[in-house]
Amino acid sequence: MCLDDQILNTYLDGELVEPWRTQVEEHLTYCNACKSRFEQLQSLHYLVSSSRLEDQEIEDHSKKVYQFIENNYISKKKRGFFSRDFRIKTPTLLAVAAAFIVIFVGALLINPKGAAQTDQLIPRVNVAEEGRVVQVKATDGLTVAQILDNFSLEEILKYLDSRGYEVDLRLKGLIPIDSVDNLL
């Protein structure tokens, strides 16, 4: 008895179990009609399967979506003590900054106590008072990434903002967004 399409398709997908598998194999060695039908089904499968969306067509979308989730979800839950609704889109990218970030904190509400708190909040960051400006500086010895691993810049800004500081952010040594794609 010859083989029907259902059996051939199951065989084609490698899903046919013994003893049928061996029987089909044997049948295909001598029955030309079934063999050519099998080849047709194989070609159809190949045709359909190779019409797939290619990996290189997916890559950019993969990065884009990851970036979105990273910015809006993952980076939000690093520390619980800041409310999660603070939204600044770009600073997350700063985690890859190679050189340093300098944060100038407006002096309106500044006092030694405030500076101490800042020091606590951003561990191992030097806080130096220059007149009415507090400079929070992270240089080579203490990489930005180290700080931002624990506190996203968003969170730092949120904190300072909640303390009533005016924050002026200067960034140096940043890598353009385009070239950091491989890090994402």
Add this chain to the structure above:
Amino acid sequence: MEVKSNENESFRLVYEEVFPVVMRVAYHVTYNMDVSEDICQEAFIRFFERDIEFKSVDEAKYWLIRVTKNLAINVVKRKSREKAMVDKIKKAPKVPIRSGEEVLISSETKTLVREAVEKLPEKLKSVLVLKEYADLNYKQIAKILRISESNVKVRVHRARKMLESMLDREEIDVS
């Protein structure tokens, strides 16, 4: 290896492995890149926010594929109501199927195949897309779609049969 959906490392790991698969699933159900991107984003956000533990990356993958497929089917259902009229007028062009050695298929052929897959009824389409584009076996497909393995087997067969007739059975070259 256990996977926690909202633990950053696990999330990243699952994302790297599964994103291409769900993107392919979304695309071959909707045939729209922008829509597919939105669907996958939504699926991964749900994954992240759900805070679920999975026994393995595969289990997480099945979960994500199921969510993606459901989201994609919903989009298609919504859209098909809108363009049901247009589709009645449009007629499928024909494409010859040659058997024998595997050759690279042209972009025109690709388009025709995609148009044919797009026209499959929902139940056949889900199974076929998971089979041909997500590279899953019958057992995995059955698990994701929550149907029996024999049901998967039958639907794969029916889907191919329908595709074959859409892609012009008469012109199949058996030489």
